[in-house]
Amino acid sequence: MEGKVVFITGAARGQGRSHALRLAEEGADIIAMDIAGPVEGFSQYEPASPDDLAQTVREVEALDRRIIAEEGDVRNPDRLKEVVDKGVAELGGRLDGIVANAAIANINHWHAFSQEEWQTTIDINLTGVWNTVRAAAPTMIDAGNGGSIVLISSANGIKAGPFNAPYNAAKFGVTALGKSFAMEMSKQRIRVNTIHPGPVDTLMGNGAMGIIGDLDRESPGILPMANVWPRPEGDPNFMSPREISNAILYLLSDESTWTTGLAMNVDQGMSQY
Template identity: 70%
Template sequence: MAGRMEGKVAFITGAARGQGRSHAVRLAEEGADIIAVDICETIPQLEGYYPGTTEDDLAETVKLVEKTGRRIVAEKADVRDIARLEQVVKQGVATLGGRLDAIIANAGIAIGNHWHGYSQDEWQVTIDINLTGVWNTVRASAPAMVDAGNGGSIVLVSSTNGMKAGPFAAPYNASKAGVTALAKTFAMELADHGIRANSIHPGPVDTPLGNRAGGGIQELDAENPGLLAMYSNWKKGNPAFMDPLEISNAILYLVSDESTWTTGLAMAVDGGTTVY
């Protein structure tokens, strides 16, 4: 039986590990060919916080996608560099048959601190990657989707913090709220081309970023105790962090033909964190 993404091509940022790798492999399992990018280096502002991705990480994503029998074009690229993204998309679309059906803007970072503890560089790099990087991703790739004339689906990876701001994450909150608004903007303005746009809002995910950000804020709670209750969810008796596959399966729905009437949606996959 044909997969739910058979004959389609998906562009995924931040694909070297974590959620991005999971999304690439899951869509490939359902028949998609993949264009994948990642910065493959440690960003200076994150040194000592959590390690960056490597070229070996991206090579492992390539191996796992190819194991499904699908093709992949994988390149080192920084989402802050729109010219590089345009170059990779052009190369990938040409190699994989001249079409682009799905865009998953997944690359992002998180730095936890008190509002007064952030340096200007930490604020700026978070906005540049998490918000401007998402804008660059769509600007660099959506024209190929429009030109192909097959419609398509854009998924912007936001966060629970993009729906309900949490403590000790001021720049992250601001960037992810902006991503939520961008998804609605793209949903309106690209509908005429048959292109859907939605945002997805993960709760705590078992990745290097998720584990460090989630664990690190425990240390910050002592100065202003009680605020971490805002991150609580209803998944009692379960692991504190979900498998990235939970998010990948939701993205699969949003980029497949099962969601042709789903656009402008902010979809939370968070165990109920954003319900109250």
């Protein structure tokens, strides 16, 4: 990744920060964006903050890489373009990679979600990915140097998870977007792939699993449908965000120049049965 520039949404903490650091370790400079604040109607886990985004900056700079970090909402296409344009201008006029990572989740029975929760989930998790690519990919196309885009879907974007209907719908949509973009950008040598994480050790991931357990006790028998493949006793149930970052590193690097349209599962078998 030496000398490359990558745009990452949802970069203040969790998976987004991990992706920024892993790519910076391999030489990339980073354009980072995060809402860095609460999303209306979503309170099942603590939101990211401006301090979190500042911490991402400090950790990337400690790796002797450059980073442009801005607050912004992926529901706002104009803001996305402002951030991309500023980052590209300050980091040498190029953009080599995009990681559409920003997402939210609330857990509930399908009938208990409000209309606002449904719409906000779709707006951030699906339309936000569309907005991100629309804002950033033209810079790659105009440069004529190709590039690589990674959309963060979910194991729930291949096999729906329980108590997660809006999130499932959005992540299935992300999977379809990835394949659509891959076909249409192939002539510009831009590769587009999706990654499908299973349980990841983040505030969002841990918060969701605790609530899912409570809901399963109200409606027993559904949770086993989301089983992962068995692991040795004592192994952690949640993977480190770095496991996802390693997959992103491969897909953004020149080691994967013939890989496009792929839905890559990093999910401990969750989507397989």
